[in-house]
Amino acid sequence: MVRDRYPGWDVLSQRGHWDETTRKVVLDRVHNVPPFRYFDSSQIITLGALCARVIPQAHRSPERRVPIAHWIDQYCALGSSGGFRFEDMPPRPVAWTWGLDGLDQSAGALFGSRFAELDGDRQDQVLERIRAGDPPGEVWARMPARRWWIFIALRDISGAYYAHPYAWDEIGFGGPAYPRGYAALNNGAPEPWEPREAPDGRRRT
Amino acid sequence: MRLHVHLSPDWVLDTEMREYRPEETVDFCIVGTGAGGGVLAQRLARYGFSVVALEAGPWHDSETGMVSDEAGSANLYWNDLRITGGTDPLELGANNSGRGVGGSTVHYAAFCPRLHPSDFRVRSLDGVAVDWPISYEELEPYYERMEREYPVSGPAHFPWGKRHGYPYAPLQAGTAGQMLVKGCVQLGIPVVAGGPVAIPAGSMGKRPHCIMRGFCLLGCKVGAKHSIHVSHIPDAIEHGAEIRTRSMAYEVAINDQGRATGVRYYRSDSNGRIIAEEQQARAVVVAGYAIESPRLLLNSRSSLFPDGLANSSGLVGKFLMAQAAPVVWGRFPEMIRQYKAPPACASTEEFYETDPAHNFARGFALQSVSPLPIAMAHLLADENGRFGLELLEAMQDYNHHGCIGVLGEILPDARNSVSIASETDQYGIPVAYVHFNLFENDRRLMEFGAGTAQRVLEAAGATETHWTPRYAHLVGTCRMGFTPDDSVVDQWCRSWDVPNLLIVDGSVMPTQGSANPALTISALAARTVDWLRSAVPRGELQTRPRPRDQHVL
Numbered sequence: 001m002v003r004d005r006y007p008g009w010d011v012l013s014q015r016g017h018w019d020e021t022t023r024k025v026v027l028d029r030v031h032n033v034p035p036f037r038y039f040d041s042s043q044i045i046t047l048g049a050l051c052a053r054v055i056p057q058a059h060r061s062p063e064r065r066v067p068i069a070h071w072i073d074q075y076c077a078l079g080s081s082g083g084f085r086f087e088d089m090p091p092r093p094v095a096w097t098w099g100l101d102g103l104d105q106s107a108g109a110l111f112g113s114r115f116a117e118l119d120g121d122r123q124d125q126v127l128e129r130i131r132a133g134d135p136p137g138e139v140w141a142r143m144p145a146r147r148w149w150i151f152i153a154l155r156d157i158s159g160a161y162y163a164h165p166y167a168w169d170e171i172g173f174g175g176p177a178y179p180r181g182y183a184a185l186n187n188g189a190p191e192p193w194e195p196r197e198a199p200d201g202r203r204r205t
Numbered sequence: 206m207r208l209h210v211h212l213s214p215d216w217v218l219d220t221e222m223r224e225y226r227p228e229e230t231v232d233f234c235i236v237g238t239g240a241g242g243g244v245l246a247q248r249l250a251r252y253g254f255s256v257v258a259l260e261a262g263p264w265h266d267s268e269t270g271m272v273s274d275e276a277g278s279a280n281l282y283w284n285d286l287r288i289t290g291g292t293d294p295l296e297l298g299a300n301n302s303g304r305g306v307g308g309s310t311v312h313y314a315a316f317c318p319r320l321h322p323s324d325f326r327v328r329s330l331d332g333v334a335v336d337w338p339i340s341y342e343e344l345e346p347y348y349e350r351m352e353r354e355y356p357v358s359g360p361a362h363f364p365w366g367k368r369h370g371y372p373y374a375p376l377q378a379g380t381a382g383q384m385l386v387k388g389c390v391q392l393g394i395p396v397v398a399g400g401p402v403a404i405p406a407g408s409m410g411k412r413p414h415c416i417m418r419g420f421c422l423l424g425c426k427v428g429a430k431h432s433i434h435v436s437h438i439p440d441a442i443e444h445g446a447e448i449r450t451r452s453m454a455y456e457v458a459i460n461d462q463g464r465a466t467g468v469r470y471y472r473s474d475s476n477g478r479i480i481a482e483e484q485q486a487r488a489v490v491v492a493g494y495a496i497e498s499p500r501l502l503l504n505s506r507s508s509l510f511p512d513g514l515a516n517s518s519g520l521v522g523k524f525l526m527a528q529a530a531p532v533v534w535g536r537f538p539e540m541i542r543q544y545k546a547p548p549a550c551a552s553t554e555e556f557y558e559t560d561p562a563h564n565f566a567r568g569f570a571l572q573s574v575s576p577l578p579i580a581m582a583h584l585l586a587d588e589n590g591r592f593g594l595e596l597l598e599a600m601q602d603y604n605h606h607g608c609i610g611v612l613g614e615i616l617p618d619a620r621n622s623v624s625i626a627s628e629t630d631q632y633g634i635p636v637a638y639v640h641f642n643l644f645e646n647d648r649r650l651m652e653f654g655a656g657t658a659q660r661v662l663e664a665a666g667a668t669e670t671h672w673t674p675r676y677a678h679l680v681g682t683c684r685m686g687f688t689p690d691d692s693v694v695d696q697w698c699r700s701w702d703v704p705n706l707l708i709v710d711g712s713v714m715p716t717q718g719s720a721n722p723a724l725t726i727s728a729l730a731a732r733t734v735d736w737l738r739s740a741v742p743r744g745e746l747q748t749r750p751r752p753r754d755q756h757v758l
Contacts, residue, residue, distance in 0.1 A: 002594065005601050019426065021269055025277040054592045083283055083298015087290030087638070124593065131590040146590065151296070154586035158596065162578040163276035171603040173544060173578050176273035178426045179214065181416025185379045188540030188604065197540065197604065 002059045002170070009195035011168045011175040017193075018176040026165060026176065033070050038077040038093065039100070046100045047072060049116035053123050054157045064166050071160035072096065088144055092152065098139050099148045105137030106130065172197060208442070211268040212435045213428025216411035223445045227482045231255040232741075234468045234486035236454045236501065239308020240726040241710035242492030243433035243441070244351075248734035250444035254741070257484050258441070259452040259470050261497075262305030265434070271424035275579045278423040281305065281312045287496060288626045291641040293674075295527055300422070301679050302494060306448055307434030309494065310723055314421050314549040315403040315430050316572055317357045317724040319348045321366035323558055324718035326758075331559045333566045333646070334616050334716045338687045338696040338753050341367060347728035347735075352401075355431040356409065357724070359400025365554035374406045375399020376415065379546025382573045384537070384607040386551050388665030389571075398551040403431030403724075417546045419575060430547070433727075452482075455634045457489055457505040457514055457706065465489040465706045471632045479632065488705040488746055492730075495525060495679035495712045499623045500637040502683070502708075515683070515700040515708070520693050522623040522682050526717045527641065529613035529651040530677035532574060532584055533658035534606050535667025541607045548575035556657060557719050565649035569613035570719045571658055576608060584608075588673040609661060611654035612677065614719045615647045623682050678722050680711035688752040695750040697736045698729060705746040709733055 012030070015023050036044055051068040052058075076093035089095050106126050107115040115126060129135040130153075133146035161167050168175050172195050174182075184191050210218045225231055232254035235242045246258045265271055265281060272278060283302035289295050303309035322341035327334045345367070351357075352372055359371030376399045378386070389396035399406070404421075408414045415429040428435055438448060451473040458467045467485040474480055491498045499522040503513035513521055552572040559566050576584060578600070585591060585599045626638035643651075651674065659670040686692025689701035698713050700706040709730050711722045740746065 002597055002601070018273065019268070022272040022274055022277070025272050025274050029276075054596070056593060056597065080279075080284055081286040081298075082279075083285070083302070084287045084289045084296060084639075086294055087288050127592065131592070150587055150590055154590065154592060155583060158582040158586050159276065159579050162582045162600070163274075168578065170597075171578060171600055173603065174542075177416075177418040177420065178273045179416065181418050182379075182545040183417070185377060185417060185546050186383070188380045188542045190540075190542070194542075 002056070005197055006169065006172040006195040007198050009169050009172060011165045011173065014175060014193060017180045019178050022176045022178065029164060033067050034074040036070065036073045038073045043097065043100045044069065045116045046103055046114070049123065050100070050103060050153065051157055053120065053127060054154065055161045060166070066161050066164040066166055068157055068160045072156050075156060086147060086151070089147065090143070095143065095148060095152050098143050099152060102135065102137050102139030102143070102145070105139055106135040109136035210264045211266045212439070213267055213412055215413070216428060218439055220442060222442050223447050225255070225257050225447055227484045230485040230487060231257050232486070233488050233490055234259065234484045235490040235492055236468060237308060237492035237494065237497070237710060238306050238433065238438065238448060239303065239492065239494060239710065240310055240433055240723040241730045242490065243307065243437045244727045244730040245490060245492065245709050245734055246446045246448070247437040247441035247444070248731060249737070250441050250446035252734070252738050256441070256446040257486070258446060258448050259454050259468060259484070260306050260448060260450045261453040263450050265305045265307070265311055265424055267424070267426045267428055271426050273418065273420050273423070273426065275423060275577050281424050285630045286628065286636050288628065288636060288638045289641070290638065291621070293641055293643045295639060295641045295676055297496070297639065301677060302496065306438055306450060307432040310432040311424050311434060312422055313721070313723060315547070316549040316552070316721040317352070317355060317401045317403045318552070318554065318570070318720040319366055319369070320718040320720050320725055321557060324716055327567065327716055331566045335686070336758070337715050338685055340758050344728050344732060347731045348724065350731060351724055351727045355403040355436055355724070356405055357401050357403050358406050359402065360397045363397065363401065364395055365557055371400055376402055376404050376406045376547065376550065377417065378550045379417065379419070380541050381543040381548070381575045381607055382546065382550030384541060384665045385571065385573045385609055385661065388661035389553055391664035392661060394553055394555050394661070396551060396553045402547065402549040404429055404547055415547060419544045419546055419548065420577070421547045421549065453632055454501055455504060455632065457491070457501065458483060459505070459507055459509060459514065459703070463509050463703060465703055488707070490707045490709050492708070492710040494710050495682045496623050496637050496639060498708055498710055498712045499682045500625065503625050504635055515693055515702050515706060517702045518690055518693060520684060523619045524617035524681040524684055525621040525623055525639065525641065525679065526615050526617050526681040527676035528678045528717060528719070529569070529611065529615050529647060529654065530675045531611045531651055531655045531672050532576070532608055532675050533611065533655050533662060533670060533672040534584060534608040535662030535665070535670040536602055537605050537607055537667050539666070540604050542604050543575040543607060544577055548573060554719070556654070563653060565646045565653065567614040567616065567650065568719060569611050569650060569654040571661065572610045572612055574608050574610035578603060581606065584673055588671050607662060607665065607667065609658040611651065611658055612719050612721065613650045613654045614717060616644070617681055617716060618642070618644060678711070678717070680714040680717045680722055683708045683712035684715045685713045686715065687755055696753055698733045699750050701750055704749050707733065
């Protein structure tokens with residue numbers, strides 16, 4: 001279970017201290033979630049199931065869950081290459097489509113069912129095979145599975161999640177810091193307005 | 206035309222900029238406005254030459270075009286398509302190529318070390334790669350000037366390379382930088398803090414000083430961090446240079462005598478239409494960095510130059526180098542809050558030179574780095590593909606993570622290269638294919654460097670450490686050398702084949718050392734302009750360069 005390490009921290013409470021341009025970008029992300037435009041309804045179900053395994057959000061109340069799949073759809077709809085394409089991969093949006101097809105193929109080969117219909121443990125078993133680079137499925141014969149996993153799936157899913165202020169709350173990040181800046185620079189100290197870590201929330205090492 | 210661009214909250218570049226008509230023949234047309242092109246434009250304009258600099262991207266207004274936000278800053282990067290391959294394909298876009306006035310200096314961390322004297326003689330000293338056609342001493346005065354012009358903060362006595370000090374006081378360190386210092390001190394490794402970094406500790410003219418916000422890699426909204434667009438471009442404009450934005454060069458125009466006559470480019474007008482234009486010029490400078498410069502030259506094919514321009518040696522695009530830049534992180538029991546203060550702060554160059562005790566040639570630097578949340582999540586995910594609670598819980602330790610960047614020298618190899626792919630970009634211009642393999646020396650160096658950084662983190666108190674490969678900075682591909690057979694340009698960055706064509710950016714570097722390249726690129730540009738100032742009136746751009754004798758060095 002994910003512990004609440006920074007109880008009560010709400011980075012959006014600081015938005016009055018952010019510059020207008022940044023505030024608009026961050027609040028847009030919270031309030032103007034783009035509708036699905038790129039994936040079809042079947043792919044959206046697979047994508048939703050994938051995002052839920054990569055970034056579990058069951059510990060959050062439904063209205064505080066980051067709608068990661070919408071942002072993946074948005075990147076793909078915009079068609080940006082992000083600056084490059086791997087020579088052994090299709091363009092990024094196509095790699096996403098192939099990968100979602102591949103998840104269902106692997107789930108079918110291993111458990112005779114679609115990925116989204118498996119329980120969490122079995123979904124993780126499928127993902128572990130992709131992570132290891134040897135999943136079953138025709139897609140994975142034409143696209144390297146491990147490269148897809150790390151450079152497409154994990155990049156975009158973790159990127160969409162940690163772009164969101166609700167994720168910043170979870171990790172105690174201070175958020176945008178202009179024009180206010182930081183004054184407490186020694187010993188990892190918080191600013192007066194920054195969260196303290198809960199004493200019992202710290203992971204034991 | 207009237208410019209109105211914020212360079213800092215209280216500094217608006219609100220000025221009339223000289224405009225040339227494309228058919229008007231200017232002295233110099235420069236492609237690119239980064240560490241090379243920007244310094245070149247500024248100095249040439251000061252010396253009375255007429256200058257048009259073409260920039261593919263826009264101005265980044267610090268108030269409206271930059272945000273304190275990782276995901277919202279993609280506009281700073283070169284996001285046009287490139288194909289990447291090889292056994293160790295480089296991720297492009299994002300951290301290694303900028304787009305817009307100032308180039309990659311807009312988003313760089315601003316670490317500004319010099320190369321060491323040994324970097325110019327690695328063939329003679331270590332039997333690897335090649336020697337430069339110039340010595341450290343020939344570049345030294347230009348390092349000194351650039352350190353004052355950027356300017357660069359740092360210790361009064363810098364203990365590595367040729368001894369020197371920095372003109373501006375060290376910048377304050379955050380906890381992350383102090384952690385690197387602590388670990389090095391524990392191990393008896395000499396270390397410096399507060400620079401060399403191009404963020405002045407005090408206000409500079411209209412540039413306020415740093416507010417320690419830690420978003421250097423997303424563009425400095427404060428205007429405190431150096432970028433060419435705050436340090437040199439305003440001066441270039443004041444002295445009559447035109448910076449023509451949203452203008453993507455696709456071909457260097459050539460006449461029957463094999464001389465450059467200008468640059469063809471696509472300009473996006475205010476209505477979003479794309480217009481093909483050609484700027485006439487008496488001399489052309491390509492300054493598009495290690496991928497776009499060879500791409501432009503290789504795409505400038507003609508009956509006179511069937512293999513691409515300036516490519517009689519066949520070396521355009523060859524010897525691409527990235528720097529090995531694995532990030533090593535440790536988890537500390539105490540809080541670090543690494544997002545505070547500029548990531549570029551502390552470093553050691555104690556492992557920079559070849560050490561006979563190592564099983565590899567050349568070396569590396571260790572530098573403070575401080576990934577923001579998305580960058581940290583990517584490191585954690587990259588290391589072993591971790592996901593789910595394993596990823597989430599590791600990220601909950603974000604404020605306990607301290608990171609060190611290894612910056613290691615990857616040796617030039619002809620197999621690492623930029624060539625032209627069959628695909629085209631949004632303008633219809635054939636895109637670059639970037640091929641990159643790691644070789645044995647590179648792997649050994651990277652692993653040893655990462656291991657050293659792990660020891661430093663542990664000495665500073667980290668209870669567990671990890672690392673994952675990363676690459677930074679792209680140089681090589683149009684190397685300078687002694688003769689037309691061994692290189693693309695001569696010691697003044699001039700093409701051996703086309704006498705009025707220069708290449709002035711990181712692509713001319715024959716080797717890269719373990720220093721971030723911006724300062725070296727600017728120093729090379731300043732040296733080239735000093736030569737041009739007297740060479741142009743002497744008519745030297747009319748005749749091909751003469752080889753340089755190795756024995757003079």
